[in-house]
Amino acid sequence: MREAKKFITAEYLDRLENSPYFIVVDYTGLTVDHFSELRTRLRGVQAEAHVVKNRIFKVAAKESGVELTGAMKGQLAVVTGAQDIAGAAKILKTFESEFEKPKLRFGYMGEERLEEDQVKAIAELPSLDVLRAKILGVLNAPAQKLATLINTPGTQLAQVLKAKAEKGE
Numbered sequence: 001m002r003e004a005k006k007f008i009t010a011e012y013l014d015r016l017e018n019s020p021y022f023i024v025v026d027y028t029g030l031t032v033d034h035f036s037e038l039r040t041r042l043r044g045v046q047a048e049a050h051v052v053k054n055r056i057f058k059v060a061a062k063e064s065g066v067e068l069t070g071a072m073k074g075q076l077a078v079v080t081g082a083q084d085i086a087g088a089a090k091i092l093k094t095f096e097s098e099f100e101k102p103k104l105r106f107g108y109m110g111e112e113r114l115e116e117d118q119v120k121a122i123a124e125l126p127s128l129d130v131l132r133a134k135i136l137g138v139l140n141a142p143a144q145k146l147a148t149l150i151n152t153p154g155t156q157l158a159q160v161l162k163a164k165a166e167k168g169e
Contacts, residue, residue: 005056012052012060012078019080021109023088023119025102027051028075035077038095038102047081047088066108077102085109089123 016022027035039049054072061068081088085107092104107114114122126134 008053008056009060012057013063015050015080016060016064019082021081021085021107023079023092023107024105025077025079025092026074026105027077027102030101034099041091041095042079042088045081045087045091046083047079049077049079051077066111084128086122086125086127089119093120093123
């Protein structure tokens with residue numbers, strides 16, 4: 001392998017090893033302005049889109065421990081990121097619905113392959129912050145009910161005393 005290809009392979013490998021996921025998209029027909037817009041949106045969720053050379057990307061994926069099945073054909077870009085896959089998947093799905101491009105091909109989360117429909121299903125999930133808020137709400141509800149139950153007799157006693165005091169005056 002030539003030095004330039006070794007350098008590109010090492011760059012791809014670095015991206016794959018520093019990301020918990022990657023999503024492969026076919027960007028055929030996407031204009032430069034739209035691709036720039038996609039990159040800008042992905043930056044908001046700490047993700048990046050990079051055009052890849054298919055054969056070299058397959059070598060890098062194999063070196064990172066991911067065996068890509070199926071052909072890598074066409075104009076492909078790979079989306080990687082530092083956070084969870086849901087944010088990037090949401091942006092890709094929204095972008096595809098707006099511009100009909102790029103087409104989701106597949107993804108990997110860890111060493112598990114995700115097909116197009118699975119990536120879209122992940123895009124439908126609420127964000128991690130929303131899920132955390134829901135969990136806290138579920139955990140907080142019993143404590144709130146307990147506090148209300150503990151305070152109820154004292155509140156009722158205070159109301160009875162107040163009523164007696166008002167009657168007696």
